[in-house]
Amino acid sequence: MNLFDVYDINNITITRAKGSYLWDDAGQQYLDMYGGHAVISIGHTHPHFVSRITHQLNLVAFYSNSVNIPLQKELAAKLGKVSEKENYQLFLCNSGAEANENALKLASFHNGRKKIVAFKKSFHGRTSLAVAITDNPAIQAPVNQTDNVVFLPFNSEQALEDYFAEHGKETAAVIIEGIQGVGGINVASHSFLQQIRALCTKYNTVFIADSVQCGYGRTGKFFSHDHADVHADIYSMAKGMGNGFPVAGILISPEFKSRHGMLGTTFGGNHLACAAALAVLEVIEGEKLMENATATGDFLMGELNKVEGLQNVRGKGLMIGFDVAGELKDLRKNLLFNQQVFTGEAKPNVIRLLPSLALRKKEAGEFMESLTDEINHLTSSSNLVSQA
Ligand SMILES: Cc1ncc(COP(=O)(O)O)c(C=O)c1O
Numbered sequence: 001m002n003l004f005d006v007y008d009i010n011n012i013t014i015t016r017a018k019g020s021y022l023w024d025d026a027g028q029q030y031l032d033m034y035g036g037h038a039v040i041s042i043g044h045t046h047p048h049f050v051s052r053i054t055h056q057l058n059l060v061a062f063y064s065n066s067v068n069i070p071l072q073k074e075l076a077a078k079l080g081k082v083s084e085k086e087n088y089q090l091f092l093c094n095s096g097a098e099a100n101e102n103a104l105k106l107a108s109f110h111n112g113r114k115k116i117v118a119f120k121k122s123f124h125g126r127t128s129l130a131v132a133i134t135d136n137p138a139i140q141a142p143v144n145q146t147d148n149v150v151f152l153p154f155n156s157e158q159a160l161e162d163y164f165a166e167h168g169k170e171t172a173a174v175i176i177e178g179i180q181g182v183g184g185i186n187v188a189s190h191s192f193l194q195q196i197r198a199l200c201t202k203y204n205t206v207f208i209a210d211s212v213q214c215g216y217g218r219t220g221k222f223f224s225h226d227h228a229d230v231h232a233d234i235y236s237m238a239k240g241m242g243n244g245f246p247v248a249g250i251l252i253s254p255e256f257k258s259r260h261g262m263l264g265t266t267f268g269g270n271h272l273a274c275a276a277a278l279a280v281l282e283v284i285e286g287e288k289l290m291e292n293a294t295a296t297g298d299f300l301m302g303e304l305n306k307v308e309g310l311q312n313v314r315g316k317g318l319m320i321g322f323d324v325a326g327e328l329k330d331l332r333k334n335l336l337f338n339q340q341v342f343t344g345e346a347k348p349n350v351i352r353l354l355p356s357l358a359l360r361k362k363e364a365g366e367f368m369e370s371l372t373d374e375i376n377h378l379t380s381s382s383n384l385v386s387q388a
Pocket of ligand 1: 214
């Protein structure tokens with residue numbers, strides 16, 4: 001049987017990983033500045049993560065949500081403490097798209113409305129409603145298309161104000177990434193997030209903070225929306241939550257009342273997923289990884305800003321993006337194949353850095369050396385071409 005071919009893949013086979021490094025089947029080492037798409041939060045194969053999952057696997061891996069699973073309560077308590085949202089409620093699921101589906105469904109149950117506000121360049125997932133609120137018609141099938149979603153310009157306070165004046169009373173939810181990831185590392189301004197909070201409160205609309213990529217400590221605060229000092233009604237989380245183990249969830253404000261059957265899942269909150277998620281939070285807390293993300297991120301941003309040829313360096317903590325000029329269009333590919341460094345991208349010309357929150361300053365320095373080497377190489381070869 002063939003695999004259904006839906007990805008552009010690099011011809012590299014990873015067989016081992018540790019901390020911020022990966023090794024392929026030929027023993028070649030790579031520096032991971034991509035974190036497998038922002039998923040690796042505490043570093044690859046962290047010993048505490050491995051031992052907590054192994055221990056749990058030997059006890060019980062899965063049983064359904066029809067019985068008590070004390071690990072879920074333990075996870076909720078730990079998550080409440082580390083995220084400083086102790087009065088919120090937790091619903092567990094398996095992926096970012098699923099978290100957003102549940103968030104939107106809950107919002108609509110809560111106020112009985114259908115319209116959703118999302119923003120230009122947003123990405124919220126690939127399932128039915130999640131892809132409908134993603135600003136990319138190329139990945140929406142006809143069945144996903146709906147009149148219930150409007151895309152407003154990102155960071156435009158006037159457009160939001162005008163929209164709410166006319167449609168606020170019919171709007172179920174506003175969903176926003178605190179920093180757009182797939183869209184190219186676009187940071188929501190504090191005043192825009194504060195305005196969303198104020199309008200949602202005024203119109204009884206639900207404020208959903210998609211924290212799938214920008215959350216879980218990556219920006220130096222637990223949720224990137226925290227930098228603006230606002231509380232959303234629902235936070236969606238996935239990626240870094242399990243350091244590679246598939247686990248996701250939504251944090252729900254205390255104002256939401258549950259009823260049986262409203263939300264549900266087979267795999268969500270299983271024993272193994274809870275053990276993985278608990279291990280991640282224990283390491284984030286114990287090793288002060290949010291503080292590390294701030295310090296190492298500041299160092300990287302400072303160094304990147306000194307490099308000629310990189311434009312518009314932006315982001316927060318260890319969620320960083322920069323634009324590369326035309327002559328550096330092969331930079332990302334060359335970093336991988338000449339310098340053995342994984343990075344992320346956003347079309348058309350953005351390099352995204354999404355490393356583990358445990359990235360050391362020494363490793364960030366190593367990345368900067370590879371980056372400047374490769375830029376020098378690319379600019380000297382393009383100078384040679386123009387002189388020829
Ligand atoms: C902001 C954001 N939301 C949702 C998702 C979807 O997550 P998943 O791929 O786990 O469904 C992603 C994935 O990249 C994302 O970046």
